[in-house]
Amino acid sequence: MPAKSTLKNAFPIIMLTIVVAVCVSLLTYVDSCTREKISAQEDEAFKAMLTEMFPEMSRYEELKDDIYTVYSDGSQLGYAFLAIGKGYGGDINILVGLSEATTVKGIKIISQTETPGLGTRVTEPFFTDQFAGIAIEDIALSQDGGKIDAITSSTISSSAVVDAVRATAMEKIKQLEGGD
Amino acid sequence: MGKFAKEFAKGIILSNPVFVLALGLCPTLAISTSIDNALGMTLAVFIVLFFSNIIIALIRNYVPNITRIPIFIVIIATLVTAVNLIFHAYLPDTYEALGIFLPLIVVNCIILGRAEAFASKQSVVHSIADALGITVGFMTALLMISFIRQVLGTGNLTVFGVDFGSLPVLGEHPIAIFILPYGAFLVIGLLMGLFRRTGVMKSE
Numbered sequence: 001m002p003a004k005s006t007l008k009n010a011f012p013i014i015m016l017t018i019v020v021a022v023c024v025s026l027l028t029y030v031d032s033c034t035r036e037k038i039s040a041q042e043d044e045a046f047k048a049m050l051t052e053m054f055p056e057m058s059r060y061e062e063l064k065d066d067i068y069t070v071y072s073d074g075s076q077l078g079y080a081f082l083a084i085g086k087g088y089g090g091d092i093n094i095l096v097g098l099s100e101a102t103t104v105k106g107i108k109i110i111s112q113t114e115t116p117g118l119g120t121r122v123t124e125p126f127f128t129d130q131f132a133g134i135a136i137e138d139i140a141l142s143q144d145g146g147k148i149d150a151i152t153s154s155t156i157s158s159s160a161v162v163d164a165v166r167a168t169a170m171e172k173i174k175q176l177e178g179g180d
Numbered sequence: 181m182g183k184f185a186k187e188f189a190k191g192i193i194l195s196n197p198v199f200v201l202a203l204g205l206c207p208t209l210a211i212s213t214s215i216d217n218a219l220g221m222t223l224a225v226f227i228v229l230f231f232s233n234i235i236i237a238l239i240r241n242y243v244p245n246i247t248r249i250p251i252f253i254v255i256i257a258t259l260v261t262a263v264n265l266i267f268h269a270y271l272p273d274t275y276e277a278l279g280i281f282l283p284l285i286v287v288n289c290i291i292l293g294r295a296e297a298f299a300s301k302q303s304v305v306h307s308i309a310d311a312l313g314i315t316v317g318f319m320t321a322l323l324m325i326s327f328i329r330q331v332l333g334t335g336n337l338t339v340f341g342v343d344f345g346s347l348p349v350l351g352e353h354p355i356a357i358f359i360l361p362y363g364a365f366l367v368i369g370l371l372m373g374l375f376r377r378t379g380v381m382k383s384e
Binding site (some may be wrong): 011033034045 | 360
């Protein structure tokens with residue numbers, strides 16, 4: 001009977017279609033349940049990072065084009081923005097805090113894909129803490145006349161962070177001065 | 181020994197996923213640089229393997245042979261994505277700690293390998309035993325490799341922020357090759373050879 005054998009041949013395809021349909025609806029459901037929570041978590045994480053840099057912070061707002069102004073009660077503490085460095089294994093996303101007087105308040109590595117055990121050490125405090133209180137023109141590796149010591153055997157990752165922080169900071173300061 | 185215990189025990193030595201089955205080498209090579217990573221990866225593998233083995237054992241009689249692989253892949257990918265989203269939303273600290281490991285499970289062929297070789301042919305209970313045994317076997321292998329790589333490659337041993345001190349000479353001059361990807365091949369190859377030579381593990 002041809003009808004029966006057609007059905008038999010179609011069975012694997014029907015089964016696969018059912019599995020895909022169930023999986024897609026399940027994922028859509030999970031996504032709709034978790035979306036709000038996740039974006040709230042991300043805001044929370046961003047706020048926590050800013051607070052670590054600016055302990056006195058009471059609130060922040062986006063000024064323009066990814067530049068955030070940080071306030072403590074009424075007074076302005078400084079600015080924060082994102083910088084992207086070209087690392088050894090891909091982009092390094094960095095959050096940079098700036099105090100008013102074009103001095104770096106601190107930096108934080110948000111994400112990176114550097115070599116485990118070597119380049120990944122750019123996330124560690126012994127490297128990032130060096131940036132606090134350094135004037136922007138001095139943000140360079142010490143071998144290039146700056147004030148930041150590179151990580152041993154991770155010069156590419158180190159200079160990617162340093163270059164991104166300096167270049168982006170200069171660009172953002174220009175925007176802040178020109179735009180107001 | 182009951183069948184449950186037997187299926188559990190075989191995952192540790194007889195069918196050790198890394199040293200005997202040579203499954204899941206991609207994530208093993210990538211993350212076996214520290215004990216912390218090894219434990220994070222083990223947890224991620226456990227969660228996904230546990231559920232995928234159960235689901236696949238449940239539907240095994242309704243899966244047509246010809247489209248079984250795409251069906252398994254869709255189920256595993258769905259599980260990984262769902263677990264990823266749920267952790268991100270409700271367990272942000274665990275999500276943060278697991279970081280790259282959860283998404284990496286997609287390329288972990290241990291999960292698909294066990295679905296194909298075991299869960300699609302066995303009962304739910306035995307599939308659970310298999311998932312547990314394979315997880316312990318995977319953890320044992322990862323811990324050995326990461327221990328060697330971390331100690332030789334960085335010269336010291338730190339587990340979850342607890343410092344166990346550094347070695348006298350290696351602390352100053354670590355052998356960085358062990359941290360790099362080719363160091364992973366070296367360590368896995370030597371351990372595999374050692375286990376085969378001494379007869380602890382045999383190839384299947």
